[in-house]
Amino acid sequence: MMKEDIILKVEDISKQYRLGLIGTGTLNHDLNRWWCKIRGKEDPYLKIGETNDRAKKGTSSYVWGLRDINFEIRRGEILGIIGKNGAGKSTLLKVLSRVTSPTTGEIKMKGRIASLLEVGTGFHGEMTGRENVFLNGAILGMTKSEIASKIDDIIEFSGCHRYIDTPVKRYSSGMTVRLAFAVAAFLEPDILVIDEVLAVGDAEFQKKAIGKMQDISKGEGRTILFVSHNMASIQNLCTRVMLLDNGKIDIDGATDEVISYYLKKFRNKEVEQKLISRADRKGNGKLKFLDYWFENIKGEKINLIQSGLAYKMVLKVQNITTNNLKNIRISVGIDDDQSRRLTIFSNDLTNQVIEFKSVETKLVKIRIPAIPFQSGTYHFTLFASENQNISDWVINAGSFEVENGDFFNTGRIIESNQGYILIEHEFH
């Protein structure tokens, strides 16, 4: 019974990409490939290729953007796809929506698939909103009569009624997105593919869009594939989540399970850089920062931080001297990725006393009840002083990555251009 419900089946999909400049040697490789084909041999460039790890320098100029992807989707499922940048999420969606073809493997589907890779595709500035709805709808695979029967709903949903007969070039970018999403929302494919659309539009529209997506999948039994970096909307929408890493499926399962696995697993590479061996320190060296990490409330080491949740930052600090050290101040200054100081944690602000015995190594823990940062990368500077003398000072000692979590407990997030800091608030 369950098997009949499978609407999409992906078998051994791989996708190879060529790195570097396409141009030099292209003709050469093409000829070589063609020569092998004539002799009935296998494509010589399919054998080479490395996993697609952006950070590591590879030796081959071919990489596998996707490697041996296998999964199935049942009708009505909302599958979230998460992963770091470059993990292969968008490539997978592109292959699924037939924008590009896989290097190997096969995809079978039982319904029409339509993608919403980026809304507003094919909008022409000189044409009116109404004309663009027709054109965009047709591009997405609707017929003229299908669109005509829905045009009123589409206009209503977009909230652009007043401007519908005005050329789109006069629209604000928000309005364009609304109109484009409206077209797509009234599209009736069996499988809808969405990539990061919800990052746009104002809050009211986002709510509408999420609601519409839930309607589509629950009420109308439509299947959705949803790619996002936004853990809040993934948590809110998806029934199942798949984590991609270096072009392979890392884990595929229930939403909460996969998200917490993801947050635990992905350590920022720079975090691993040994603080202990940093030479660019200032101060008299009586104290030394050896290491640092983050713990979640259960005391587990984690490396990806979700806004809104409680964490402990742990600093491993050693007293290099054989004296007992008193009157210690330890502080952590947090900077954003443009080196603007956002805030500072310091034991002299909280009036807590830290002392070190002779050659003692201590774990200094700083508890932060709810991470108030927008998603992004944050850097920090470590500072320790003893009796007002600087003992150790490491500028840019490390960084941490924050993912959007459910800070407001509503599944909603602040738009990325609306600041860096999240503050709990209530309206009365």
Add this chain to the structure above:
Amino acid sequence: MKEEEWLYTISSKKRLIDFNFKEIWRYKDLVLLFVKRDIVTVYKQTILGPLWYFVQPLLTSLIFTLIFNNLASIPTGNGMPPFLFNLAGITSWNYFKLCLTGTSNTFVKNQDIFGKVYFPRVVMPLSVVISNILKFGIQLLVFISFYIYFKYFTHSSTNALPQIEIVLLPIIIVLMGLLGLGFGMIISSMTTKYRDLTFLLTFAVQLLMYGSAVMYPISYFKEKLPNISWVVEYNPIAVIIETFRYITIGAGDFSLYKMLYVSLISVLVFLFGLIVFNKTEKSFIDTV
């Protein structure tokens, strides 16, 4: 369960001709909407607007008449107004040229949209050709008005008469469309990797015009340059333009064999273009 019923299969394997007419038919509305977009938006925010459709061929014919007929005195035949002769050549040449240049950048020009949504890619060049047929129709009207003017309001066009072969006009339009589309698809497929062709094209189109009997009759070329007359004689576009001129105003020669030759070439070029285009559309987005 052994063989399940799948609606679509996306596979890495490529067939030589993978032309799904049913699917293209399903996207017929899209073709029409693209045609509408092309026609409506070209001259938005211009003062003359659609008048530009008339201005360009008229001015070109005027200049050609001045340079090639008055200055270089290329004969256009007895009782054949040179202006009408040139206008016929330019009207048909323009149609071919627009089909070729319009389709030859299909992939590069539409990479944004192709990179996001799937629809049969051939819809794009197809709509370009259809909108060019409409533009050709407009220019044909201009040509007819001038024909009437020369015929009934001057005394110079004693011999300019449409021939019975004018019934072949639709075939000629289709053949030129196929040629333009075929070459356009080949070029657009190759430019995804080798951008050199874009530069070559503008240049080549200009040269091709001189080799396509636009401003001279084929017979005159044969008479003056007999050694290289094959360049024009076997150039399918030259044959089509000459035929167009013959059937509309009776200038030049007509040969059924040549027409068959051109038909064969056009169909071959079109089919080859289709194969290349199909091969490219699957993964051009990775190389474009």
